[in-house]
Amino acid sequence: MKKNFVSAQDVAALAGVSRSAVSRAFTPGASIADDTRHRVVMAANTLGYQVNQLARGLMVNRSGIVCLIVTEMDTPYRSRLVRVLTQALQDAGNIAMIINTDRSDESVAQALQQTMRYRADASILLSGLPDRSIVQRCLDNGQRLVLINRDDPIEGPYRINLDDAGAARQALDAFLAAGCRRLAFANSAVGTPSLMAREQGFLEAAQTCGLPVAVARHGATLYQSGTTLAQSLLAGPNRPDAIFCVTDLIACGVMDVARQQFELRIPEDLCIIGFDDIEQASWGAYELTSFAQPITAIADAAMAALADDAPNGLTNQRLNSPLIWRKTVREPS
Amino acid sequence: MKKNFVSAQDVAALAGVSRSAVSRAFTPGASIADDTRHRVVMAANTLGYQVNQLARGLMVNRSGIVCLIVTEMDTPYRSRLVRVLTQALQDAGNIAMIINTDRSDESVAQALQQTMRYRADASILLSGLPDRSIVQRCLDNGQRLVLINRDDPIEGPYRINLDDAGAARQALDAFLAAGCRRLAFANSAVGTPSLMAREQGFLEAAQTCGLPVAVARHGATLYQSGTTLAQSLLAGPNRPDAIFCVTDLIACGVMDVARQQFELRIPEDLCIIGFDDIEQASWGAYELTSFAQPITAIADAAMAALADDAPNGLTNQRLNSPLIWRKTVREPS
DNA sequence: TTGTAAGCGTTATCAA
DNA sequence: TTGATAACGCTTACAA
Numbered sequence: 001m002k003k004n005f006v007s008a009q010d011v012a013a014l015a016g017v018s019r020s021a022v023s024r025a026f027t028p029g030a031s032i033a034d035d036t037r038h039r040v041v042m043a044a045n046t047l048g049y050q051v052n053q054l055a056r057g058l059m060v061n062r063s064g065i066v067c068l069i070v071t072e073m074d075t076p077y078r079s080r081l082v083r084v085l086t087q088a089l090q091d092a093g094n095i096a097m098i099i100n101t102d103r104s105d106e107s108v109a110q111a112l113q114q115t116m117r118y119r120a121d122a123s124i125l126l127s128g129l130p131d132r133s134i135v136q137r138c139l140d141n142g143q144r145l146v147l148i149n150r151d152d153p154i155e156g157p158y159r160i161n162l163d164d165a166g167a168a169r170q171a172l173d174a175f176l177a178a179g180c181r182r183l184a185f186a187n188s189a190v191g192t193p194s195l196m197a198r199e200q201g202f203l204e205a206a207q208t209c210g211l212p213v214a215v216a217r218h219g220a221t222l223y224q225s226g227t228t229l230a231q232s233l234l235a236g237p238n239r240p241d242a243i244f245c246v247t248d249l250i251a252c253g254v255m256d257v258a259r260q261q262f263e264l265r266i267p268e269d270l271c272i273i274g275f276d277d278i279e280q281a282s283w284g285a286y287e288l289t290s291f292a293q294p295i296t297a298i299a300d301a302a303m304a305a306l307a308d309d310a311p312n313g314l315t316n317q318r319l320n321s322p323l324i325w326r327k328t329v330r331e332p333s
Numbered sequence: 334m335k336k337n338f339v340s341a342q343d344v345a346a347l348a349g350v351s352r353s354a355v356s357r358a359f360t361p362g363a364s365i366a367d368d369t370r371h372r373v374v375m376a377a378n379t380l381g382y383q384v385n386q387l388a389r390g391l392m393v394n395r396s397g398i399v400c401l402i403v404t405e406m407d408t409p410y411r412s413r414l415v416r417v418l419t420q421a422l423q424d425a426g427n428i429a430m431i432i433n434t435d436r437s438d439e440s441v442a443q444a445l446q447q448t449m450r451y452r453a454d455a456s457i458l459l460s461g462l463p464d465r466s467i468v469q470r471c472l473d474n475g476q477r478l479v480l481i482n483r484d485d486p487i488e489g490p491y492r493i494n495l496d497d498a499g500a501a502r503q504a505l506d507a508f509l510a511a512g513c514r515r516l517a518f519a520n521s522a523v524g525t526p527s528l529m530a531r532e533q534g535f536l537e538a539a540q541t542c543g544l545p546v547a548v549a550r551h552g553a554t555l556y557q558s559g560t561t562l563a564q565s566l567l568a569g570p571n572r573p574d575a576i577f578c579v580t581d582l583i584a585c586g587v588m589d590v591a592r593q594q595f596e597l598r599i600p601e602d603l604c605i606i607g608f609d610d611i612e613q614a615s616w617g618a619y620e621l622t623s624f625a626q627p628i629t630a631i632a633d634a635a636m637a638a639l640a641d642d643a644p645n646g647l648t649n650q651r652l653n654s655p656l657i658w659r660k661t662v663r664e665p666s
Numbered sequence: 667t668t669g670t671a672a673g674c675g676t677t678a679t680c681a682a
Numbered sequence: 683t684t685g686a687t688a689a690c691g692c693t694t695a696c697a698a
Binding site: 004005007008009019020023024027051052053054055056057058059060 | 674675676677678
């Protein structure tokens with residue numbers, strides 16, 4: 001039989017006060033005499049009492065729980081975002097629940113239902129987007145919804161996005177300044193809005209300059225996809241001298257086969273730009289020039305969206321991802 | 334004013350039944366007529382009702398919440414473990430809460446208090462260990478406690494550990510077979526029990542063979558520490574020809590400076606073994622021979638410890654980490 | 667099989 | 683400032 005936790009009742013008995021006094025002792029700004037609060041706290045400590053947030057949430061209609069719904073959270077960028085978000089939530093007095101999903105809308109819908117069962121104050125979606133009806137249901141029940149890097153045209157939730165197209169243009173400029181003319185784009189096959197926005201932006205910018213772009217799409221957004229993408233891009237007749245990779249993970253894969261299999265020097269023979277600025281981008285083996293995800297800004301925006309007095313003007317934030325120059329693009333001479 | 338969620342009351346009213354009927358409709362194996370259950374479910378669907386787990390937890394004295402207490406969760410090994418654990422919890426019908434800590438016992442103690450406030454059924458500590466009194470308090474309140482890779486001699490919690498010393502011996506054997514004689518050990522300065530067990534095991538095994546080991550300790554268990562460790566180990570007069578790195582992250586740092594700064598060939602001039610088998614270990618730039626964390630076995634053991642009928646014999650599991658041969662150690666010829 | 671009523675551990679309201 | 687009492691949304695005897 002499972003033991004019960006210590007309750008306010010127990011504390012009240014030991015301290016010789018009513019249970020409301022115990023409640024007040026743990027409510028900031030409640031009207032209670034210093035003396036009684038002291039007695040209650042003493043009793044609570046000897047008993048090891050902790051306020052039951054489940055019961056408290058029932059009363060105040062606010063659980064303090066925020067749900068993070070995430071795919072592939074063991075990926076460098078994703079895990080860093082999760083860490084920063086959970087930390088920010090903690091600092092704000094909330095607590096994070098994590099639900100893993102695959103990319104299917106159905107699994108995200110299930111996650112959102114779970115979120116509602118625990119009466120989470122808010123859900124933050126790091127990937128995936130379910131049916132509009134379930135989104136609406138969350139909203140109807142008073143749950144906040146924050147979408148990160150989901151550029152879908154959906155009304156209601158707060159949305160935090162990057163200027164992917166702008167970054168893509170900047171990447172093109174960097175390549176042109178380095179003297180590159182045979183351009184390529186290495187994408188995964190998942191087709192997420194933000195990923196496609198990077199491709200689209202790069203293609204359009206190149207078109208403006210009258211330059212063609214070889215684009216390849218393959219697999220998940222992982223290192224392994226980078227290796228096979230490099231094989232198809234570099235084996236062709238008109239070998240590119242610049243590849244914009246939709247993600248650092250892919251860029252690392254591209255670099256490794258470019259060097260080891262095709263014996264290319266980077267950046268002399270081939271320039272590379274990635275996206276995310278994961279930790280490995282700064283490692284000696286890569287020194288990858290990459291656009292940095294503004295993780296803290298994203299977390300700040302998310303926390304602002306969760307604040308009680310969140311203004312309506314913020315419902316669609318677009319943040320910039322600065323280009324971090326390292327050694328995979330020749331500097332303009 | 335925050336909106337309320339739909340309650341069983343609302344559903345009962347719409348379905349024309351009592352609230353207990355609603356409760357029964359969502360309790361597996363409850364005695365209820367098919368017809369009424371159907372009516373209730375219909376009503377629940379149109380209203381978007383989800384059982385309130387907070388209130389439910391209050392009644393059944395079981396929240397379904399399991400807390401993961403973790404340091405540096407954006408590290409490759411850690412994030413993979415968190416992903417697998419959260420997934421396993423989900424599959425078992427539980428839900429994961431995440432609390433970040435620094436390594437201080439105080440912050441872990443605070444995390445455990447938070448865990449108790451949410452009446453988590455169990456807490457899983459991936460790092461850090463607080464005062465025995467707070468541990469005891471969790472246990473007293475009926476909360477399960479699982480410690481992963483914490484080799485502390487503490488009674489009560491379930492403990493899941495690796496055979497670090499055995500792995501260290503195996504590493505030594507591999508180096509010896511490769512013809513290495515000038516041994517080194519690259520450790521971080523954090524001094525976690527499992528990290529120290531690897532060092533200790535390596536030193537003792539080497540001593541048995543009468544071989545000295547140069548050991549260096551520095552910084553956190555991160556890539557950057559590997560780079561500075563390599564600098565101090567490789568710059569000396571009697572340059573090692575084999576380095577056992579306490580962690581893959583450190584091994585990657587060591588490899589990058591060994592190659593780029595000291596122009597050493599791996600494994601011809603220098604053999605390296607790591608620990609964890611993180612994803613990057615398999616990347617083309619490293620191809621690191623490393624001991625694999627048995628992540629799924631760890632998760633399975635943790636889930637077994639959380640099961641209602643968890644036997645007592647399991648309280649101290651020790652798992653093996655197989656050596657994954659890649660290309661940083663010369664094969665015995 | 668069903669509804670009524672009590673109880674879970676809180677906070678909020680209202681007298682005292 | 684304090685204690686009694688009524689919610690909160692659920693489950694679970696107990697009767698019907």
